[in-house]
Amino acid sequence: MLLPSRRASGGWGQGGTEAVLPRGLGGLENGEGLTFEPTRLREKWARERSQDAQSLAELGRPVKRAGARKPRLALVFGDLSPDAMQLQMISVASVLEAMGYEMKVFSFGDGPCSSIWRTIGIPVEILPVDTKLLTSIDWLDYDGMLVNSIEARPVFSSLLQEPFKSVPVIWTVQETSLAHCIREYKSSGMTQILGGWQEVFSRANVIVFPNYILPVMYAAFDSGNYFVIPGSPAPAFQADRFIVKNYDKDVRISLSLGPRDFVIAMVGSQFSYDGLLMEEALVLQAVGPLLQQYPSENSTQTELKVRILTGNQTDKHRIALEAIALNVGFSRGAVEHVAVEDTDNLLAIANLVIYCSCFDEQSFPNVLVEAMILEKLVIAPDLGMITKYIDDGINGLLFPRKNIAMLSQVLLQVVSNGELSDLGKNIASVGKARAKDLMASEAIEGYAVLLENVIKFPSETLTPLTAGEIPLPLKQEWKWHLFEGVEHLYNVNESLADCKMLQKMDWHRNRKDDPHSITPKIDETFSAIAWREERANGIMSAKMKLEEEYLKERSDQPHGTWEEVHRNVKRVDRMKNELHERDEKELERTGQPLCIYEPFYGEGTWPFLHQSSLYRGIGLSSKGRRFGADDIDASSRLPLLNSGYYRDILGEFGAFFALANRIDRIHKNSWIGFQSWRVTARKANLSKNAESAMLEAIQTQKHGDAFYFWVRMDQDPRNHANQDFWSLCDAINAGNCRLAVLEAFQRMYGFQLDGDLSSLPRMPNDGDTWSVMQSWVLPTRSFLEFVMFSRMFVDALDAQMYDKHHQTGHCILSLHRDKHCYSGVLELIVNVWAFHSARRMVYVNPETGAMQEQHPLEGRRGQMSIQWFSYATLKSMDEDLAEEADADHPDRRWLWPQTGEVVWQGLYERERTMRQQEKERRKQQTKDKIQRMKKRARQKTIGRYIKPPSDDAGRLNDTRTDS
Numbered sequence: 001m002l003l004p005s006r007r008a009s010g011g012w013g014q015g016g017t018e019a020v021l022p023r024g025l026g027g028l029e030n031g032e033g034l035t036f037e038p039t040r041l042r043e044k045w046a047r048e049r050s051q052d053a054q055s056l057a058e059l060g061r062p063v064k065r066a067g068a069r070k071p072r073l074a075l076v077f078g079d080l081s082p083d084a085m086q087l088q089m090i091s092v093a094s095v096l097e098a099m100g101y102e103m104k105v106f107s108f109g110d111g112p113c114s115s116i117w118r119t120i121g122i123p124v125e126i127l128p129v130d131t132k133l134l135t136s137i138d139w140l141d142y143d144g145m146l147v148n149s150i151e152a153r154p155v156f157s158s159l160l161q162e163p164f165k166s167v168p169v170i171w172t173v174q175e176t177s178l179a180h181c182i183r184e185y186k187s188s189g190m191t192q193i194l195g196g197w198q199e200v201f202s203r204a205n206v207i208v209f210p211n212y213i214l215p216v217m218y219a220a221f222d223s224g225n226y227f228v229i230p231g232s233p234a235p236a237f238q239a240d241r242f243i244v245k246n247y248d249k250d251v252r253i254s255l256s257l258g259p260r261d262f263v264i265a266m267v268g269s270q271f272s273y274d275g276l277l278m279e280e281a282l283v284l285q286a287v288g289p290l291l292q293q294y295p296s297e298n299s300t301q302t303e304l305k306v307r308i309l310t311g312n313q314t315d316k317h318r319i320a321l322e323a324i325a326l327n328v329g330f331s332r333g334a335v336e337h338v339a340v341e342d343t344d345n346l347l348a349i350a351n352l353v354i355y356c357s358c359f360d361e362q363s364f365p366n367v368l369v370e371a372m373i374l375e376k377l378v379i380a381p382d383l384g385m386i387t388k389y390i391d392d393g394i395n396g397l398l399f400p401r402k403n404i405a406m407l408s409q410v411l412l413q414v415v416s417n418g419e420l421s422d423l424g425k426n427i428a429s430v431g432k433a434r435a436k437d438l439m440a441s442e443a444i445e446g447y448a449v450l451l452e453n454v455i456k457f458p459s460e461t462l463t464p465l466t467a468g469e470i471p472l473p474l475k476q477e478w479k480w481h482l483f484e485g486v487e488h489l490y491n492v493n494e495s496l497a498d499c500k501m502l503q504k505m506d507w508h509r510n511r512k513d514d515p516h517s518i519t520p521k522i523d524e525t526f527s528a529i530a531w532r533e534e535r536a537n538g539i540m541s542a543k544m545k546l547e548e549e550y551l552k553e554r555s556d557q558p559h560g561t562w563e564e565v566h567r568n569v570k571r572v573d574r575m576k577n578e579l580h581e582r583d584e585k586e587l588e589r590t591g592q593p594l595c596i597y598e599p600f601y602g603e604g605t606w607p608f609l610h611q612s613s614l615y616r617g618i619g620l621s622s623k624g625r626r627f628g629a630d631d632i633d634a635s636s637r638l639p640l641l642n643s644g645y646y647r648d649i650l651g652e653f654g655a656f657f658a659l660a661n662r663i664d665r666i667h668k669n670s671w672i673g674f675q676s677w678r679v680t681a682r683k684a685n686l687s688k689n690a691e692s693a694m695l696e697a698i699q700t701q702k703h704g705d706a707f708y709f710w711v712r713m714d715q716d717p718r719n720h721a722n723q724d725f726w727s728l729c730d731a732i733n734a735g736n737c738r739l740a741v742l743e744a745f746q747r748m749y750g751f752q753l754d755g756d757l758s759s760l761p762r763m764p765n766d767g768d769t770w771s772v773m774q775s776w777v778l779p780t781r782s783f784l785e786f787v788m789f790s791r792m793f794v795d796a797l798d799a800q801m802y803d804k805h806h807q808t809g810h811c812i813l814s815l816h817r818d819k820h821c822y823s824g825v826l827e828l829i830v831n832v833w834a835f836h837s838a839r840r841m842v843y844v845n846p847e848t849g850a851m852q853e854q855h856p857l858e859g860r861r862g863q864m865s866i867q868w869f870s871y872a873t874l875k876s877m878d879e880d881l882a883e884e885a886d887a888d889h890p891d892r893r894w895l896w897p898q899t900g901e902v903v904w905q906g907l908y909e910r911e912r913t914m915r916q917q918e919k920e921r922r923k924q925q926t927k928d929k930i931q932r933m934k935k936r937a938r939q940k941t942i943g944r945y946i947k948p949p950s951d952d953a954g955r956l957n958d959t960r961t962d963s
Contacts, residue, residue, distance in 0.1 A: 105123065
């Protein structure tokens with residue numbers, strides 16, 4: 001019976017019982033019918049498949065896969081020490097490689113397994129172990145990621161940032177250490193640590209566990225993305241490790257056993273439920289008849305001892321079981337409990353192992369796998385998940401789950417005269433041979449199925465084999481032979497490594513909360529100073545702008561021609577933006593002929609951006625900008641980029657349009673260039689020698705009005721078959737690049753070609769190459785001409801695809817939902833413009849700086865469509881669109897006016913007229929004011945005012961007389 005888990009979206013269910021917990025953490029009233037189903041994930045996958053099929057059918061045009069390269073996967077590890085995780089993933093990777101995948105291993109620590117990975121043909125790269133630094137890897141180069149173990153968490157510092165948030169991540173978690181720490185974190189109020197782990201667990205598309213107990217232990221982090229792929233070499237690996245140690249005598253002493261005791265180990269489910277005591281009592285009762293084969297407890301000969309593997313059971317449970325054992329006939333001390341921590345020790349010294357739980361689980365118990373590897377006879381009830389892997393009488397023995405009393409007869413068949421019979425030994429031997437690779441096929445196939453559901457492969461990738469097409473010999477065993485001769489194979493203390501790793505991670509995470517830490521205080525001080533300076537600068541800037549507005553209103557504009565007035569106004573606007581202190585890079589950039597801009601989006605790109613004055617970053621969003629860097633905010637220069645839809649779909653072209661919008665305010669160099677951060681990630685960026693060579697060629701005008709580029713199409717990983725221009729464009733755009741470009745040109749130029757692909761501009765396959773990845777340099781004037789063309793081309797694409805793409809997320813240029821719908825077309829269109837506008841196309845070797853002209857102008861005669869790409873044609877079309885936007889104000893949704901300036905001659909004339917009218921209005925206001933002053937009534941003078949003399953003056957004029 002399947003019921004939802006504690007979360008509405010989870011996958012745990014049980015028939016009217018409380019939440020399932022591991023032993024010691026709770027109990028169940030009824031263990032039957034408990035299942036874990038990844039309901040939310042499966043519903044999501046089914047819904048996506050249905051929506052994809054429906055949306056693609058509604059497009060009206062077929063999409064197809066070209067298959068130009070293999071699908072790529074990144075495998076990330078905490079370290080490369082030899083352990084069960086490495087064995088499992090090497091086995092899985094070997095099969096995935098045979099299925100058609102291409103892989104690369106990344107690890108935060110080196111180890112002996114690095115040589116094994118290289119042996120099977122998979123390269124290895126060691127990453128820096130600093131959880132606070134972003135990883136300098138372009139994860140967009142990979143179609144998906146398989147992250148393995150908790151120790152690989154530092155990779156999420158990049159995966160939680162744009163632009164890597166969309167990379168599919170499958171995270172395999174096999175450790176229990178973090179689960180044991182959750183309760184401690186909660187009780188200690190470490191909410192920040194819990195929130196950090198919750199965020200990381202939610203980022204992964206799927207969290208994979210090797211058994212059904214781990215999802216319960218990690219329930220606090222469940223966001224509906226848990227998935228179980230049962231089967232792991234961990235039990236076999238653990239058993240082999242114990243065999244190597246070989247200290248049987250010490251183990252027997254620690255478990256209160258004699259050297260000749262016949263030991264029966266009773267094991268059971270990892271889950272705790274109310275029927276457990278009854279099942280243990282029934283098994284003890286079934287073992288009772290074997291006591292007749294052993295002498296009394298005072299004898300020095302072999303004794304029968306039973307050890308029950310259990311969790312943290314209550315005192316009542318222990319006392320009740322002791323009473324039952326005494327009632328059956330066992331002596332005091334013959335039946336005892338053993339802690340879970342001693343599982344390996346108990347299984348190693350046991351003569352036979354009885355699985356006493358009738359709890360019907362979904363996977364074969366790991367404890368039985370380990371027992372079989374140790375060549376122990378396994379006896380278990382006939383549960384469905386057990387009968388799938390144990391053949392009764394071949395590699396184990398079964399007894400009816402509904403009649404446990406039959407267990408006595410089974411035991412009497414294999415225990416004779418107080419010893420294990422030959423039959424029992426033979427069965428145990430066969431069990432050992434089969435158990436080492438038990439469930440390997442299911443685990444390997446499980447990963448293949450998971451990749452099919454999680455990863456959406458782009459159109460240029462080859463389709464890998466499906467899980468059902470994997471040959472059986474490839475998947476039926478783990479690659480044990482690759483680990484033969486590996487040093488320190490069984491000497492790794494995994495639990496200790498986990499604890500140290502968690503302590504280190506948590507210290508990094510909470511270092512800023514340590515009152516004794518000096519660095520946080522310094523950081524906070526500088527942060528406060530920076531914010532105060534920023535606030536003061538903002539207030540000063542606002543005051544200066546307000547004063548400028550007042551002065552502009554009070555003063556008349558200078559006389560001269562309209563062009564001079566327009567130039568002066570722009571100069572004043574530029575001065576407003578220059579009222580800040582320039583840093584050294586900006587001052588250096590002013591005096592050089594070239595500035596190369598690096599468009600970026602998100603903090604994940606920061607490690608790939610340059611710091612020199614030749615380069616300048618331009619952020620496509622106001623978020624994720626580098627603090628203190630001289631980056632340009634593209635969204636403030638082009639409000640269209642505030643729309644997430646257009647920011648994603650335009651990509652680098654959003655930066656082109658933002659820079660071209662009133663370019664003289666921000667760019668003062670005669671040449672302009674762009675370099676994708678992804679080129680730097682591939683180490684294909686310009687070296688110092690190449691930069692110097694290009695600057696010299698620009699200053700000497702070696703090639704004139706040229707188009708320089710340094711990333712070649714014939715060396716692109718997507719072009720293994722060395723296809724021609726239009727074939728590659730079709731390959732990376734679901735086979736519809738030519739159709740999309742043709743329709744866009746028809747909308748731009750207003751002619752009909754009825755789908756005739758031969759009418760497309762010719763891009764000859766003459767042995768030369770083309771530019772990819774938007775890394776090139778142009779004269780600034782030519783760049784503005786290219787932007788003029790691009791704005792009309794992008795507008796035509798938008799009119800063609802917006803409705804369906806905005807509603808469904810699908811377009812004819814992608815096989816799946818893709819927010820970067822026509823980015824593949826935009827990446828290559830600069831070649832069409834450069835070739836047909838008669839620009840010299842020069843390839844620059846990014847390492848040496850050597851230059852070689854591609855498609856020489858002399859050989860292009862008769863191949864260029866100059867009439868459609870000339871400046872005069874484009875300028876005329878641009879003015880027509882500007883006039884329509886300015887004069888008609890169309891009500892339809894129209895992208896073109898939002899991508900830049902709307903300028904035409906009529907606009908200049910209207911502005912000049914308006915300014916003249918404003919000037920005349922002010923003159924008239926002045927005249928009217930003077931006239932009012934002249935005509936206003938004045939009061940006539942009534943009389944002259946004579947100041948009376950003072951009292952002192954009167955006394956001086958008096959005549960003095962004698963009395």
